[in-house]
Amino acid sequence: MPLPAFTLDAADGPRAFPTGRPALLCFVKEDCPTSGLSMPLIEEAHRAFGDAVDVLIVGQDAAGNAVLVERHGLTAPVLDDSALHVSYAYDLDTVPTVILTDPAGEERTRFVGFGRDDWWHLMASLAEASGLRAPAVDWDAYPESRPGCGSKSVEPGIAERLEAEASGSPLRARRIEIAAQDDEFEFMFDQGLTDGLPVVPPTPQRVLRMLRGTRRDAQEVVAVVPPNMAPATIEKIAINAVMAGCRPEYLPVVIAAVEAVCTDTFNAHGVMATTMGAAPVLVVNGPVRHRIGMNMGLGVLGQGNRANATIGRALMLVLRNVGGAKPGGTERSTFGAPTKYTMAFAEWEERSPWTPLHVERGFRAEQSVVTAFGMTGGPHQIVDQTSRTARALAGSIAAGLDSAWHPKAHRFGDVLLVVGPEHLDTLTHDGYLTKEHLRSRVQEVTARPFADLISDDESGGGAPAPASPNAEQLARLVPKFEAPERINIVVAGADAGKWSAFFAGWTTGPGGTIPTSRVIEE
Amino acid sequence: MTQILDPTDERVPVRRSLTPRPEHLRGVVGLLDISKPRGNVFLDRLETLFRERLPDVEVRRYRKPTFTKPAPEDLRRKIMEECGFVVEALAD
Numbered sequence: 017m018p019l020p021a022f023t024l025d026a027a028d029g030p031r032a033f034p035t036g037r038p039a040l041l042c043f044v045k046e047d048c049p050t051s052g053l054s055m056p057l058i059e060e061a062h063r064a065f066g067d068a069v070d071v072l073i074v075g076q077d078a079a080g081n082a083v084l085v086e087r088h089g090l091t092a093p094v095l096d097d098s099a100l101h102v103s104y105a106y107d108l109d110t111v112p113t114v115i116l117t118d119p120a121g122e123e124r125t126r127f128v129g130f131g132r133d134d135w136w137h138l139m140a141s142l143a144e145a146s147g148l149r150a151p152a153v154d155w156d157a158y159p160e161s162r163p164g165c166g167s168k169s170v171e172p173g174i175a176e177r178l179e180a181e182a183s184g185s186p187l188r189a190r191r192i193e194i195a196a197q198d199d200e201f202e203f204m205f206d207q208g209l210t211d212g213l214p215v216v217p218p219t220p221q222r223v224l225r226m227l228r229g230t231r232r233d234a235q236e237v238v239a240v241v242p243p244n245m246a247p248a249t250i251e252k253i254a255i256n257a258v259m260a261g262c263r264p265e266y267l268p269v270v271i272a273a274v275e276a277v278c279t280d281t282f283n284a285h286g287v288m289a290t291t292m293g294a295a296p297v298l299v300v301n302g303p304v305r306h307r308i309g310m311n312m313g314l315g316v317l318g319q320g321n322r323a324n325a326t327i328g329r330a331l332m333l334v335l336r337n338v339g340g341a342k343p344g345g346t347e348r349s350t351f352g353a354p355t356k357y358t359m360a361f362a363e364w365e366e367r368s369p370w371t372p373l374h375v376e377r378g379f380r381a382e383q384s385v386v387t388a389f390g391m392t393g394g395p396h397q398i399v400d401q402t403s404r405t406a407r408a409l410a411g412s413i414a415a416g417l418d419s420a421w422h423p424k425a426h427r428f429g430d431v432l433l434v435v436g437p438e439h440l441d442t443l444t445h446d447g448y449l450t451k452e453h454l455r456s457r458v459q460e461v462t463a464r465p466f467a468d469l470i471s472d473d474e475s476g477g478g479a480p481a482p483a484s485p486n487a488e489q490l491a492r493l494v495p496k497f498e499a500p501e502r503i504n505i506v507v508a509g510a511d512a513g514k515w516s517a518f519f520a521g522w523t524t525g526p527g528g529t530i531p532t533s534r535v536i537e538e
Numbered sequence: 539m540t541q542i543l544d545p546t547d548e549r550v551p552v553r554r555s556l557t558p559r560p561e562h563l564r565g566v567v568g569l570l571d572i573s574k575p576r577g578n579v580f581l582d583r584l585e586t587l588f589r590e591r592l593p594d595v596e597v598r599r600y601r602k603p604t605f606t607k608p609a610p611e612d613l614r615r616k617i618m619e620e621c622g623f624v625v626e627a628l629a630d
Contacts, residue, residue: 190544192552196611197618200540207552209545218543246547255545337545 018121020105024074024095027085031072031095034121038145039070040138043103043113046080048165050130053158054112055088057135060151061142062092068146076103076111076168103169104178110164114138129164186227186234187220189251204259209337211329211357215259226254229264230271230537238271239278241339242285243346248274248338253330256337260330260358265308266323269386270330272534273298273360276388277331282532287390287522288341293349294522294529296335297391297432298328298360299506301374302384304536305362312364314510317395317434317517328358355391355519361508367437368507369444370451377533384536389432389504390529393420394519400439401514406446409439410454413516414461417503418496420520424469424478426462427498429521430531436509439516455500462496469494498524504531539611560622566596568621572605577627584625600624 019041023032033039042058044051062071071092075081078098085094097103106113109128116125116138125141127134132155143150169178176191194203200217204210216222227234227250234251241248250271257270277284277296287294300310311321319325335341343352365372365381374385398416403409413433421428435443435454448454467490471478482489497503502524509515522529544552567588569581581599588597600617602609609617617624 187543190548190552192542192544194540194542195614196539197615200542204542206554217540218545219541220543223543241547244547244549246549251543252545252547255543259545333545338547340547 022102026093026095035070037070037119039117041072041115043074043111045076045111046083048111050162050164051112053130059090064151065142065146065148100169108167111167130162132158132160218255218258222258223254226258226264229267239274241278244340246338252338256333257330260333261326262330266327268537269327272386272536273331274334276532276534279532281530282388283529287529289346291348291350292392293351293353294390294392295353295355297389297519299387300362301372304384310362312362312508316361316508324361328360363506364508373506385533387533389531390522391519392522395517398516406443406448409442410457411461414458418462422477426469426494426496429524430502432504432519434517435507436515437511438514440507451505455503459495463493466490466492466494565622568617568624569599570626571601573602574605580627
């Protein structure tokens with residue numbers, strides 16, 4: 017059977033094999049001393065037998081090929097196999113590999129490395145077959161033999177890529193082998209790949225299955241992940257989603273979450289690095305909630321629902337593994353937070369007459385959207401089982417929110433308020449027909465004279481005392497939040513229970529974190 | 539053998555942790571010849587030195603079928619079960 021046919025570029029244009037004449041294929045790479053040793057003989061063969069035999073030098077890297085031509089004064093054509101597809105197709109282990117073929121491309125002779133006798137016999141047989149004179153070679157100047165070097169096509173990482181390309185697989189990630197004696201779960205702990213809980217081993221089969229959850233190309237770079245500013249491909253996200261325990265249909269939500277947090281507005285680097293201990297909190301809106309079975313009811317902020325639990329965890333694993341955000345490295349949180357394992361949930365849009373979060377943020381109701389909040393604390397529960405009017409309950413909610421960070425910390429950041437259904441009923445049955453009603457009441461109730469917010473001997477937190485305060489300045493009312501929009505409101509939780517809950521954000525604005533939404537592919 | 543895909547940005551090589559080194563050599567030491575030419579010469583010399591200097595240590599010899607491939611699973615398991623230490627000889 018003839019050897020694989022190919023066409024590769026040489027300096028004077030493309031060269032095809034087989035050539036219709038006998039051919040001498042010489043696979044070499046520049047940084048291999050044994051290739052260097054062989055180059056003068058390859059060139060001699062070309063000069064002596066070039067009229068009858070096509071001597072084709074197949075070089076494994078483009079820059080190296082130029083060096084070889086220069087260094088050895090080559091006139092034989094040097095073919096560029098820097099993509100290594102031909103080296104792979106020829107199943108090379110070693111360079112140099114020298115193969116003599118007949119005009120149809122059938123292999124006649126092959127040797128690897130350097131062998132003086134191999135070359136002597138090759139020159140003799142070419143002379144005999146062609147009727148041309150063999151070159152005068154000072155054979156004594158050559159060593160008897162030299163081992164070859166590893167072909168670039170079998171280098172770790174490259175071999176797997178070539179195999180994947182040849183088989184049409186979408187996978188390009190480095191493959192790691194876990195020995196049969198090793199426990200695969202322990203291995204992943206040892207490699208620092210987990211958040212402290214076991215992860216599902218991301219075998220190629222599982223990752224391929226995960227990739228079926230999206231139509232996007234596995235090698236598409238969807239984000240650059242801080243702090244290492246590493247590219248996150250769909251494949252890398254899928255690997256971490258497998259580890260987190262996701263089902264393939266969750267993958268588009270994880271991808272959108274990665275896109276949302278790896279933005280200048282969300283500022284994942286700051287969120288992960290701050291000693292204040294912020295973490296992404298993900299809220300999902302739109303039809304995808306039902307399609308993948310997200311929890312928006314009983315126990316919404318807790319354990320037990322696979323989609324909620326694993327989507328947030330997959331995002332955190334991407335930040336850890338792809339971005340390199342690890343505690344003790346650039347992640348410097350004083351306390352950390354359970355939300356750093358996972359925090360994702362859905363808004364119960366159908367339970368509420370209020371405009372859902374994503375529509376408030378400019379998306380259409382039928383779009384599926386994930387919104388990422390950088391939150392330092394929560395969920396904190398706001399307890400009020402006795403208010404019967406919207407005004408009274410909103411006052412309680414405001415009092416609860418006033419405790420965020422420090423009661424004197426006003427105009428600091430965002431909060432994410434989760435209104436429970438029973439609280440929602442009290443509010444909406446009594447005139448609070450929009451989220452805006454609740455926001456204005458919170459701002460009204462929490463407004464304090466500036467004098468009350470100044471750091472003093474009784475409580476050092478709060479605003480620094482002005483150098484020369486005037487009465488008007490001290491009396492000015494300062495609401496808790498810089499603007500009503502800093503109060504982000506969603507409805508979720510069980511039908512029973514007169515509670516609401518909130519997450520407190522990190523510093524907001526361009527130097528902090530700004531809630532960021534991305535559409536989820538449907 | 540399980541194969542997994544690297545979840546990281548692949549900037550750092552995969553590191554495998556070494557078993558803690560014990561202070562004293564005792565029990566069974568395996569000498570693994572990888573079948574490269576003259577590896578056995580080196581291991582013969584090592585075996586002689588082990589027997590002279592550490593008479594209480596038992597030396598056992600093992601051999602890979604070929605140096606070009608990883609040791610077969612059965613051989614690795616056998617060495618793991620029988621030895622506390624192993625010396626693997628590279629040659630040429």
